[in-house]
Amino acid sequence: MSAHEHHGHHIASVKMLWSVGIGLTILTVLTVTVAKLGLPSPFDILSALAIALFKAYLVAAYFMALKWDNRFNAVLLIGAVAFFLLMVGVTLLDTMYRIEVVPSF
Numbered sequence: 001m002s003a004h005e006h007h008g009h010h011i012a013s014v015k016m017l018w019s020v021g022i023g024l025t026i027l028t029v030l031t032v033t034v035a036k037l038g039l040p041s042p043f044d045i046l047s048a049l050a051i052a053l054f055k056a057y058l059v060a061a062y063f064m065a066l067k068w069d070n071r072f073n074a075v076l077l078i079g080a081v082a083f084f085l086l087m088v089g090v091t092l093l094d095t096m097y098r099i100e101v102v103p104s105f
Contacts, residue, residue: 010068020062027055
């Protein structure tokens with residue numbers, strides 16, 4: 001092993017973690033602000049989802065350290081999220097084609 005190889009874990013600086021934490025707080029305030037604006041129907045959900053996806057990226061990249069970790073772990077995370085979305089999609093397809101249930105009481 002040469003002197004230039006580095007196989008240790010990346011240690012995030014406190015300044016960077018605080019910056020990401022403050023960014024997440026600002027994005028949360030932005031989400032609440034956008035929700036109170038009363039945007040038309042598809043745009044309110046799309047804007048909230050876009051902000052939530054960016055916040056999820058920040059958490060995964062910096063707090064879970066996937067930015068500096070082996071790319072295989074990022075692929076595993078993406079695969080798990082894709083599998084979850086597939087299962088939710090299959091469940092939603094099932095609920096869309098059910099007949100209306102009449103309560104018996």
